Amino acid sequence: MIMRVKALGIGLMAMLVLGGCTSKASSKHSAAVRVTAKQKRTERRKAVRHVNHGQKRIPVSRWHKTAGAARIPILMYHDINVGNSLQMPPKQMQNQLHWLKDAGYYFLSPDEAYVALTQNKLPQRKVVWVTFDDGYKTMYTHGLPMFKQVGAYVTINEITDSLTNPNHVDLQQLRALSDATGTTVNIESHTVSHLDMNKLPMAKQMTEMSYSRGRLQQWLHTDINTVAYPAGHYNRDSVIAAQKAGYKMALTTKPGLATAKQGLLQLHRVRVNPGLSKNRYLELVQTGI
Numbered sequence: 185m186i187m188r189v190k191a192l193g194i195g196l197m198a199m200l201v202l203g204g205c206t207s208k209a210s211s212k213h214s215a216a217v218r219v220t221a222k223q224k225r226t227e228r229r230k231a232v233r234h235v236n237h238g239q240k241r242i243p244v245s246r247w248h249k250t251a252g253a254a255r256i257p258i259l260m261y262h263d264i265n266v267g268n269s270l271q272m273p274p275k276q277m278q279n280q281l282h283w284l285k286d287a288g289y290y291f292l293s294p295d296e297a298y299v300a301l302t303q304n305k306l307p308q309r310k311v312v313w314v315t316f317d318d319g320y321k322t323m324y325t326h327g328l329p330m331f332k333q334v335g336a337y338v339t340i341n342e343i344t345d346s347l348t349n350p351n352h353v354d355l356q357q358l359r360a361l362s363d364a365t366g367t368t369v370n371i372e373s374h375t376v377s378h379l380d381m382n383k384l385p386m387a388k389q390m391t392e393m394s395y396s397r398g399r400l401q402q403w404l405h406t407d408i409n410t411v412a413y414p415a416g417h418y419n420r421d422s423v424i425a426a427q428k429a430g431y432k433m434a435l436t437t438k439p440g441l442a443t444a445k446q447g448l449l450q451l452h453r454v455r456v457n458p459g460l461s462k463n464r465y466l467e468l469v470q471t472g473i
Contacts, residue, residue: 238335291337441472
């Protein structure tokens with residue numbers, strides 16, 4: 185009997201010791217898992233920080249207040265091609281991007297343009313917001329390599345129903361543009377079907393603007409806060425529809441530099457036609473006319 189009690193006692197002690205070891209091992213394993221997960225999150229954050237997004241950003245905290253209302257040139261392009269006045273020949277497009285870089289211009293993103301207009305602050309005196317309407321295939325074939333050359337931040341206003349058009353980017357190319365490194369390509373809305381907004385009832389305008397925004401956000405997993413009115417045609421209902429659809433800014437084709445006084449949903453742009461000399465181009469960017 186005494187032998188059996190001693191054996192039982194020894195067995196219990198062994199179980200307690202082993203249980204303690206198992207508990208400690210489990211705790212160590214859990215801690216290791218937590219450390220590993222934390223390390224992975226840190227590595228991901230570092231990776232994002234080290235991705236080359238193009239031209240170096242100036243934090244908004246270092247932007248300076250403007251003397252009056254901020255005025256920014258929103259350049260309006262369409263296709264990078266040869267043909268009509270809406271098509272910019274590739275060599276000229278390449279030259280203009282380099283002219284902007286060499287002249288010391290800071291390329292604005294849509295979010296930065298919003299800050300500039302609403303807070304009357306700029307990162308520096310020379311700023312520019314480069315926009316392309318429609319989403320032509322040349323944005324991917326010609327434009328992307330050019331954007332990378334200068335580290336440009338550019339915005340493509342995409343017609344969401346055009347992705348099956350052979351002359352326009354498809355979804356894979358649109359995502360490649362949005363995810364590109366060495367440059368930053370922001371995708372914004374140009375409605376679903378590129379219809380004249382001022383000829384549509386309010387309900388149809390709402391559909392065109394809200395569906396486009398929703399699709400782009402779903403496809404690209406990013407906020408879409410700007411819409412460009414097709415052909416610059418819009419009316420009072422369009423402004424209301426854009427606001428209800430969730431847009432912070434809307435772009436027109438009215439000529440000139442953009443200011444908040446125009447209304448954030450009625451911003452002017454600077455149309456760029458082919459054939460400009462360097463001096464005339466830089467003058468256009470500076471003055472808007």
